[in-house]
Amino acid sequence: MIKFLPIGGADDIGANSYYLNIDGTGVLLDCGMHPRFIGAEALPKFDVLAGLPLDYVIITHAHHDHIGSLPFLIKKFPHVKIISTKQTQEIAAQTLQNSYQILKEQLSGDLSFELYDKNEIEFLIKSIITLEYENEISIRGITHIGKDEIRITLYDAGHILGSASILICYSGKRLFYTGDINLGKQSILNGAVLPAKPVDYLLMESTYGSTDSAKIGNWENNSKQLVSDLNKIIVSGGSVLIPMFSLGKLQEMLHLLYKLKLKSKLTETDIYYGGIGKSLCRIYDDNKYLVKRNNKNFELKDGGFKDYYLIKDPNEYVKNPSIILASSGMMLKGTYSYRMAKFWLKQKRFGLFTVGYMDPSTPGHKIQQINRGALLEFDGEKFKVECKIKRFYFNTHSKREELLEIVERLKPGTVILLHGENEAKSYIGYEILSRFNGVSLHSAEILKEIKLS
């Protein structure tokens, strides 16, 4: 018997964590932290795991909403074994130390919440069992009652470096958890690989389930539009700020801009990046031969990109037209993109382009909605927006048709939708039911158990 219990992230893009009880072996799929909450509220509901078997946690990739709570889990349940790809392990060594610093500041004075320490992260990283794509391992928990072993295989999910989907085979049944998955090509990554044979149970993300795919477009056409808009601003003497995530989106966009520059399509200009994104670029470079990707011979370190932390006065960007790829992606308060925005929005010749998902509660979302000439209240000041604002889609998740293609190819008897807002899950759920006969469909809900076999 396989039982499935979401303990976080089921009905929005939050603290993703899904518990499986496979005949007495406890396996947790992902262990994320909610990006909008602080303290205990941001964690998955670990309390419900007390008294249940818990032997393994498998991490699909190193984004905060999939790995951020891992140190808290291991502090509470130190015996749990961690499985991920080698690339996820390398990235986590950087990003978990980084989130430790942020959490320490956020939680200072909050005695009700016990934080882990830096040494605990180091120990945790070293203890990870790394697994290559499409290499199977067998696992068995302490209180396993079945006679069969549980076999685990990771597949390239095409989302960010090291991202994986998980295939679990047990007693003749096959369960596939997509994690964050992108079937389509980005600039560096080539897209996800799916198992060749059908599965019985499909746990599928639904981020873009309700977004019109025509609006999202594809990387190739979007980059043509982007370069034309960038050139217009640079030629007229302005600079462009593009807020983005430091992990995944930054490396893809740097690669894209470098290629456009090489083909002389992008006007010669300085491109800036900075912060933790720089060290994550090194991990992309170090793994260039180890993963399926485009342009294996190119390293981001050879792109001639400059560090924005060396620019002390934003007026430098008025003197020298530049492109700045700045974190955070959603322009959260206190970050470089947020600090720059106040200056940027008042510059007539400048541009502010967005290239990714914005949570509705974030400053980035507010700015994305506004147009040149409108009045904006931002960071305690009200002013007229002078710069050009434009939204681009460079998707790192599968589009709606691609999600349906996953169902088509894997022919599951049961589909459980997760990692998506309710609207996204309803839309894609309706499409699945109308196109595939006999599929049993569920929408994952926090703490609502589903018995699979």
Ligand SMILES: [Zn+2]
């Ligand atoms: Zn992700």
Ligand SMILES: [Zn+2]
């Ligand atoms: Zn995610």
